[in-house]
Amino acid sequence: MAITELTADMFDSEVLQSDQLVIVDFWATWCTPCSMLVPILEEIAAEHTDIKICKINMDEAQDIAEKYGVMSLPCLIFFKQGKAVEECIGLVSKDRIVSLLPE
Template sequence: MMVVLIENEKQFDELVRGEKPLLVDFYADWCGPCRMQSPIVDAIAEENSDVVVAKVNVDDVPEVAERFGIVSIPTLLIFKNGSVVKQFVGVTMKATILASLK
């Protein structure tokens, strides 16, 4: 499955309401640690069809980042049934993320 690039709040809200677990990567293009996190998130998207993976560029869609109080990036949020169930701040290893998606 491909990574969904979030372009606005409406698109984000539709994804959160989905039935599958949702992994959201909050990032910025200028952020070094975000560039380290990105291939890990991309691999999770490619290898796990039972999870929806999305990315939010905090510079392009700041209203979504503000809604969840994102102050440090990269931040990963995992949503299940429309609610945040887990948050990771900083570069997070693939195994740690996968364990939280189960």
């Protein structure tokens, strides 16, 4: 499954109302570690088609980033049934992300 690019207008419908686990990557164009995380997320998206992976540009969705306390990038927030249930801050390994997925 491909990574979905979110806008602030899409956040509720794509993330909060989703019936599957959603990982949201908060990123910015100027963030080098954010760019380095993309291939890792693409691999996970290809291998785990039962989850949805989305990315949202923090500079364009500051209200959402503020709502979820995003202070450092990259920041991955795992949403289940509309609630934030887990978080990874910084450039993390594929193994770390996969370890947080439900069995």
